[in-house]
Amino acid sequence: MSVDISTIIVNYNAGDALYSCVDSLLNCLLEIEVIVVDNASTDSSLDALLGLPCVQIIKNPSNVGFAAACNKGARIASAPFLLFLNPDCLFKPGTLVSLLEAMRVDERVGMVGGLLVNSDGTEQAGGRRAIPTPWRSFVRAFGLSRMGNLYPRLFSDFQLHLQPLPDCPIEIEAVSGSCMMVRHAAMEDVGLLDEGYFLHCEDLDWCMRFRQKEWKILFVPSARITHYKGLCSKGRHIFVEWHKHKGMLRFYRKFFRHQYPLALMWLVTTGVWFRFGMVTVNHGFSLIKDRIAHNSE
Numbered sequence: 001m002s003v004d005i006s007t008i009i010v011n012y013n014a015g016d017a018l019y020s021c022v023d024s025l026l027n028c029l030l031e032i033e034v035i036v037v038d039n040a041s042t043d044s045s046l047d048a049l050l051g052l053p054c055v056q057i058i059k060n061p062s063n064v065g066f067a068a069a070c071n072k073g074a075r076i077a078s079a080p081f082l083l084f085l086n087p088d089c090l091f092k093p094g095t096l097v098s099l100l101e102a103m104r105v106d107e108r109v110g111m112v113g114g115l116l117v118n119s120d121g122t123e124q125a126g127g128r129r130a131i132p133t134p135w136r137s138f139v140r141a142f143g144l145s146r147m148g149n150l151y152p153r154l155f156s157d158f159q160l161h162l163q164p165l166p167d168c169p170i171e172i173e174a175v176s177g178s179c180m181m182v183r184h185a186a187m188e189d190v191g192l193l194d195e196g197y198f199l200h201c202e203d204l205d206w207c208m209r210f211r212q213k214e215w216k217i218l219f220v221p222s223a224r225i226t227h228y229k230g231l232c233s234k235g236r237h238i239f240v241e242w243h244k245h246k247g248m249l250r251f252y253r254k255f256f257r258h259q260y261p262l263a264l265m266w267l268v269t270t271g272v273w274f275r276f277g278m279v280t281v282n283h284g285f286s287l288i289k290d291r292i293a294h295n296s297e
Helices: 015-025 066-074 095-104 134-141 184-190 203-210 237-256 262-295
Strands: 007-013 033-039 055-060 081-085 089-091 109-117 179-183 216-227
Touching: 007 015, 007 066, 015 033, 015 089, 033 066, 033 109, 055 066, 066 081, 066 179, 066 203, 081 095, 081 184, 095 109, 095 179, 109 203, 134 237, 179 184, 179 203, 184 203, 184 262, 203 216, 203 237, 237 262
Parallel strands: 007 033, 007 081, 033 055, 109 216
Antiparallel strands: 081 179, 089 216, 109 179
16 A cells, blocks of 8 residues: 655654644554664653554664654655654644645755744744754854844844744744654755764754755644653653763754854853753752752651
């Protein structure tokens, strides 16, 4: 049986959310196959999927990271379009159709992403964004984006979710790896995800490479996806933040080290690790505060 979309879901202890995600996909009125790549989960999240039609499960003996797991699923995907999806996402029946229609408008569209929303319906950051170049990151870190209204080309932020929502699909620089549909032919041209990233920033890397190969990336506002962000990273805050900051530095070095002055790159690197330090300290204080409150009860 031919399928329209191959969906690759990387699972790590997603609990009941994994089944809910897969169930929402199977009710999307399209012929799809679902490939779940499990990164050595220790919960029972896979149990509910046993026996479901069109669902393949790949079990990794260890946690190989998000990019490597995605690539493992992509290598066996058979459809002309691949949907890379986090297990903490939920679809409504028309969502996949909207993404697929946007893909088919132009054969040079290589990737599309939808409108990521929180459980209360508000738009989530990261679903539509510009590439966070070293300069844009510098602008954001030092609050210079407040001058963006006066000098938009110089002080624009890379987060686009604060801008008015467009009424039709538009071309943008990057979408979120939590829900991205790619054309199989484009993936073969660009290559798989960079497995040098363990967690975070591999999606930005891929968007950069798609655009370097002149594939279009579209944001589709009518494709609304509820994303319960952070579900799979509960209890691993510092671990996740470490890989996020480490991945950002890899991204900068890979694409921008020859385009920016060494002094700016040094400032950005210092800023990244300073931010990681602050995140770690704040998290430590939060844990201490919670423990004190618990002991006083």
